[in-house]
Amino acid sequence: MxxxxxxxxxxxxxxxxxxxxxxxxxxxxxxxxxxxxxxxxxxxxxxxxxxxxxxxxxxxxxxxxxxxPAVSADAGSSPPTLQPQASQAGRFILVPYLADGKDGGESSEALAFDPALALPMALPMAHPLPAITHCDTPSARLAAWRVRGDGMAPTLNDGDTVLIQSHEPASIGDGLYAIRSQTGVQVRRVSFHPVSGRLSIISDNAAYPACHDCDPESIALIGRIIWVGRRIA
Amino acid sequence: MxxxxxxxxxxxxxxxxxxxxxxxxxxxxxxxxxxxxxxxxxxxxxxxxxxxxxxxxxxxxxxxxxxxPAVSADAGSSPPTLQPQASQAGRFILVPYLADGKDGGESSEALAFDPALALPMALPMAHPLPAITHCDTPSARLAAWRVRGDGMAPTLNDGDTVLIQSHEPASIGDGLYAIRSQTGVQVRRVSFHPVSGRLSIISDNAAYPACHDCDPESIALIGRIIWVGRRIA
DNA sequence: ATTTTTACCCTAGACTAGTAGGAAAATAAC
DNA sequence: GTTATTTTCCTACTAGTCTAGGGTAAAAAT
Structure with missing residues (x-):
């Protein structure tokens, strides 16, 4: 065996x-x-x-x-009781959190991950994330990050957990992206100018300035934000 | 020990x-x-x-x-590598999803759970949910639900996954709650009138009517919404 | 340089802990 | 009431854990 x-x-x-x-x-x-x-x-x-x-x-x-053990617990087919069961609970992956950028600042090419944290993401959610189901190495395609600051409020608030999916450079479209910065990771709304090919980097919180007409080569996009988890109470 | x-x-x-x-x-x-x-x-x-x-x-x-074992993993001081690690994987609970109300309509007292789905919630998230760490029987205290409809938009949108924490009847405060209804589970903002003790049931989406001055005895509150997960892209 | 000491790998065997099954008693179901 | 199932307790067997000792290589001492 x-x-x-x-x-x-x-x-x-x-x-x-x-x-x-x-x-x-x-x-x-x-x-x-x-x-x-x-x-x-x-x-x-x-x-x-x-x-x-x-x-x-x-x-x-x-x-x-x-x-x-692999996480697969198909534990029998007992009838539903008042006690909750988790018979189909085993299908999920563990997404590592990005490390704080202050630690990995030396290498501008490699992403560093925090070994202490992992975000379990269920596969059989009602609408599975396509990239997960087709990705050979999901760990290389997905990362988690905890939002810091109110730059993207109210869309993303301080403390929210986001799931970042890496992207092909040619597939950049308008949306929320994680960006490597000198202070670590920032989450911003990115818009791709259809004519000039330049990027706009926008904070949803209007109190923060946007940056228009940015050179795509000078922006280190980590990946696209595809999911957010937020605590309410 | x-x-x-x-x-x-x-x-x-x-x-x-x-x-x-x-x-x-x-x-x-x-x-x-x-x-x-x-x-x-x-x-x-x-x-x-x-x-x-x-x-x-x-x-x-x-x-x-x-x-x-408790999650205490400063076991050794190996240098970080580029490969994400899952050394802290495994510290999470599986929260069962509430079943569709159409199935459990017979008994108005017991909650039914969908055996096919479970929401993994990581314990060592950067901000652990207090109820999880202090709950003697979390199975009776936490449930997941997928929001249907736009009644609570933009706070909670159709397809969002919410985590419901059961509450003591005496501890009702203003907030988002899951409510048993004839069509299953509805999520509403509930306000507790400080003088009359009556409840207001409010949709965040103004297109839907609120219900004020409701008898608390006639409202089947399942629990409080404490977390939401949402797909963005 | 040689000799001694230390640490490691490896093996066999003793001791402890874990696992399972069976018998008897107790409880539940009919 | 009888029968079936569960609980309880005991015992035998298996697996796990550790110790003692031999042999060897490397480091330390002379």
């Missing part, structure tokens, strides 16, 4: 990291021979949840790679 | 649900005596991850209540 794949994967991670079995075993709070035993003898058959978590963090990989 | 609290909590959930130990043990794929053994004898000391997940979904509660 997959158990051996997990062991080989962990073995590979350990060998390329320069840390040894024994030190890492002690790091997860086990005896010195623990991981060698897991990898070589398959005992235990699966890593304990807490161990797996520490190891995933240590190596900076997804827990799935170390055997975390 | 906390292990006994988990067992007592699970015991309480089982006893109030009307399902027995044996049936639930079989549901998680264990022998009939498994959960009785866990609760009574503390063997195993912790529920297996997969078991815990099924039980949490069954009861509609957070996995934290059943012993999931």
């Amino acid at each position: 997959q158990e051996e794949a997990v062991r080989q994967r962990l073995d590979s991670l350990i060998r390329t990291s320069g840390v040894g079995y024994a030190a890492l075993s002690r790091k997860i709070g086990r005896n010195a021979a623990y991981l060698q035993q897991f990898i070589r003898r398959g005992v235990p058959r699966r890593l304990a949840e807490a161990d797996r978590h520490i190891l995933a963090c240590h190596f900076g990989v997804s827990e799935h790679l170390l055997g975390a | 906390q292990e006994e609290a988990v067992r007592q909590r699970l015991d309480s959930l089982i006893r109030t649900s009307g399902v027995g130990y044996a049936a639930l043990s079989r549901k998680i794929g264990r022998n009939a005596a498994y959960l009785q053994q866990f609760i009574r004898r503390g063997v195993p000391r912790r529920l297996a991850e997969a078991d815990r997940h099924i039980l949490a979904c069954h009861f509609g509660v957070s996995e934290h209540l059943l012993g999931a």
Whole structure:
């Protein structure tokens, strides 16, 4: 089954990291021979949840790679009761949050993600998002961000969570976009001038100035805002 | 430690649900005596991850209540990579959607839930919802609903997903509420008259009439709208 | 340079924890 | 009342965890 794949994967991670079995075993709070035993003898058959978590963090990989169960819980066909059930609850992906731009300011090309946060997005919503259903690597196409400030109020308020979908450069159309800026990520309404090809960057909050006639080459568009979640009370 | 609290909590959930130990043990794929053994004898000391997940979904509660490790992941100081990580994935609850009212019209007392849909809500969002973290039985406290119609536009638009939190009758304050109606669930702005104690039921869309001076006893308030998710593009 | 020490990998075995099933008692359903 | 199911308790078996010890390579000491 997959158990051996997990062991080989962990073995590979350990060998390329320069840390040894024994030190890492002690790091997860086990005896010195623990991981060698897991990898070589398959005992235990699966890593304990807490161990797996520490190891995933240590190596900076997804827990799935170390055997975390896939999120698919089709738990039977019991009739509906007053108690809510979640029998079809397993179809969703986890969208990582963009990291604060102050951290990733060095590289203007790579997006940095915050390893501490993830936004679960349900797939079987009444109207699935097309990009999700057709994307081979949804994690490379979607990111979450928490709006800061009132620049886009009332459309997007401070604290709202937005879902950003990356786009092809040729497919820019009018809409809300996440833009890389020196202070991190800004969300603005972008309009594409049909003749000049220049962009207008607009705040929905009229108290903030718009920027018209911008050179598209000088704007680092991250992606388009396709969804927003907001707390009401 | 906390292990006994988990067992007592699970015991309480089982006893109030009307399902027995044996049936639930079989549901998680264990022998009939498994959960009785866990609760009574503390063997195993912790529920297996997969078991815990099924039980949490069954009861509609957070996995934290059943012993999931707390989200404290400063485990190591590996440098951030470009690849998004899901090391904090998994800390969320599944909120069931209310069923279409046409199905549950018989009983005016019990809420019916749609077993086919669930809304994952992340716990470690930047601003966690307090009710989730403090609720003993969140399944009785949270439900999702997809808004239909433009009665509450522009606050809530057709197709928006809302999160409904149940309330104590004595704690009604002004706000958006989900209301049981003959056509299912309606979302309205409710105002509580401070002197007469009567309610006003208002549509944010001025094209729809408001209903003032309503008898609170004749209004079936499901709960308060605390969050909304909306598709933008 | 050599020798000693340290740390690691590996293995076998002992000990502990987990899992399941069966019998008896209790409860629920008819 | 009888029958079926669940709960409770006990026991055997399996899996998990750890320790002790051997061998080896690398680091430290001389």
